[in-house]
Structure formats: C-alpha cells, structure tokens
Amino acid sequence: MIAVQSELIAAIRSIPDYPKPGIIFRDITTLLGNPRTFRRAIDELVHPYAGTKVEKIAGIEARGFILGGAIAHQLSAGFVPIRKKGKLPHDTVRIAYSLEYGVDEMEMHRDAIVPGEKVILVDDLIATGGTAEGATKLLQQMGAEIVAACFIIDLPELGGRKKLEALGVNVRTLIEFEGH
Ligand SMILES: O=P(O)(O)OC[C@H]1O[C@H](OP(=O)(O)OP(=O)(O)O)[C@H](O)[C@@H]1O
Numbered sequence: 001m002i003a004v005q006s007e008l009i010a011a012i013r014s015i016p017d018y019p020k021p022g023i024i025f026r027d028i029t030t031l032l033g034n035p036r037t038f039r040r041a042i043d044e045l046v047h048p049y050a051g052t053k054v055e056k057i058a059g060i061e062a063r064g065f066i067l068g069g070a071i072a073h074q075l076s077a078g079f080v081p082i083r084k085k086g087k088l089p090h091d092t093v094r095i096a097y098s099l100e101y102g103v104d105e106m107e108m109h110r111d112a113i114v115p116g117e118k119v120i121l122v123d124d125l126i127a128t129g130g131t132a133e134g135a136t137k138l139l140q141q142m143g144a145e146i147v148a149a150c151f152i153i154d155l156p157e158l159g160g161r162k163k164l165e166a167l168g169v170n171v172r173t174l175i176e177f178e179g180h
C-alpha cells in the first residue's frame with residue numbers, strides 16, 4: 001500500500017455498533033480535523049481531473065458537502081448540494097434510496113444542472129451504493145454528464161462500486177476497509 005493510503009486509513013476513526021448494532025462506522029471527522037490528511041485526501045481526489053473541464057461538483061449531504069466544496073474550489077467548478085428531503089427551498093426532483101443502515105429520500109434543485117454539464121459526484125464513503133445510485137439517477141434525470149463519482153472510502157464487500165459501474169459511472173476511491 002502506498003504511504004498516502006496508510007496515512008488516510010490511520011486518520012479515520014472506526015466506531016463499532018454505530019448507528020446500529022453490527023455496523024462499524026468509519027468516522028472521517030478525525031481525518032478532516034488534521035490539516036495534513038484533509039489536504040492529502042482532497043489532493044488525491046482531485047488530481048486525475050486537474051485540467052479537465054468540469055462544470056459542477058455534486059456533493060451528497062452531509063459529508064459530501066465538506067469534500068465537495070473543497071474539490072469545487074480546486075477545480076474552479078460550481079457546487080450542487082444533493083440534500084435529504086425537505087431542506088431545499090426551490091423546485092426539486094426527489095428520489096427514494098436505501099443505504100447500509102436505513103432508507104431515506106434525497107433531492108436536488110431542478111435548475112441546478114444545465115443539461116449536458118460535466119459533473120463529478122462526491123461523497124466520503126460508498127457502502128451498498130444505494131445513496132450514490134440515487135444521486136446518480138437524479139443527476140442523469142437532469143441531463144448531467146457524470147465524469148466520475150469520487151469517495152475517500154470504499155467498503156467493497158457491500159458492492160457499491162459494482163452497482164455504480166453497472167450504471168456506466170467511472171468510480172474513484174482512495175482506500176478500502178474490509179467488512180461492514
Ligand atoms: O453506500 P451506502 O450504503 O448508500 O452508504 C453511504 C452513505 O452513508 C453515509 O451517509 P449518511 O446517510 O449516514 O448521512 P450523513 O452524511 O448525513 O451522516 C455516507 O456519507 C454516504 O452518504
């Protein structure tokens with residue numbers, strides 16, 4: 001494993017049985033709170049796209065907002081929030097989805113994407129891929145061209161990457177954790 005990956009893994013805190021028994025929660029607040037690992041994670045996520053024309057970064061609430069804002073700044077792109085239902089003030093498109101430990105609905109503003117715009121989808125972690133699949137469908141419905149979906153963490157045993165790739169999305173992840 002390369003040094004940056006070991007550093008990112010060491011910066012993440014694992015909390016057993018949160019938010020439900022049997023789940024090991026991968027907590028990135030410790031990575032974000034360390035100036036060096038926060039910067040390294042953003043640099044690693046961004047570098048393949050430096051010099052690529054990307055109009056928008058779509059970040060998934062809540063941790064995708066933190067990463068997506070920093071990535072949008074680096075790539076001089078706009079930022080589009082994909083939020084849990086009921087939080088956005090204007091006309092929205094909505095989709096139901098399920099994730100490793102629950103079900104919910106997410107929304108984005110109808111006018112957030114101009115059809116044909118190149119978009120990178122961002123979140124901290126992909127587990128079952130239910131959340132990212134919902135976001136992908138909303139973006140595609142709005143006519144976005146999804147350049148890639150980027151995550152710091154992949155939980156490969158839960159199959160999220162394969163689910164997104166089956167939708168034709170190019171997936172980039174930095175590190176993996178075994179198990180749930
Ligand atoms: O691949 P999946 O099984 O769909 O799970 C991944 C999602 O779960 C977490 O968010 P969570 O719903 O806990 O929301 P939060 O960021 O608001 O805490 C994580 O940040 C992803 O968005």
Ligand SMILES: Nc1ncnc2[nH]cnc12
Pocket residue numbers: 023024025026027099100101125127128180
């Ligand atoms: N194990 C996990 N840790 C943190 N966020 C998650 N989202 C889905 N599964 C998760």
